[in-house]
Amino acid sequence: MEILETLYNELIGFLGITQVLELLKAGDYEAFKTYDGIVSLIIPIIPLLVILELILGLIYKNPQAKVYKVTSLFTSLIGLWADLLPLLWLPCVLGFSNIWLPFKPVLPGIGLFMVT
Numbered sequence: 001m002e003i004l005e006t007l008y009n010e011l012i013g014f015l016g017i018t019q020v021l022e023l024l025k026a027g028d029y030e031a032f033k034t035y036d037g038i039v040s041l042i043i044p045i046i047p048l049l050v051i052l053e054l055i056l057g058l059i060y061k062n063p064q065a066k067v068y069k070v071t072s073l074f075t076s077l078i079g080l081w082a083d084l085l086p087l088l089w090l091p092c093v094l095g096f097s098n099i100w101l102p103f104k105p106v107l108p109g110i111g112l113f114m115v116t
Contacts, residue, residue: 016043 019040
């Protein structure tokens, strides 16, 4: 009996419906009009979608992951530029902006600042 109770608690925890069950047990249906009530109804959607996708994958036995080929050099260069741009941009902006900052780094490795 303890095993069934543990399985029940794990299933309820995975689905994220503990808040909904608490609101239903309390009988306070007005709480569903609040932010917490709406969130408690939205949270179980993602686990249900995961379970549905798993069941459909078992039924069809056909993985839905598709591999798209990069067809041209232009698209691969755009992808490379999009990957490298944030890595190149951040040090430049941080390095050049030290001149105009109202504070100077005291310990740059730690990130403590001193206002001047």
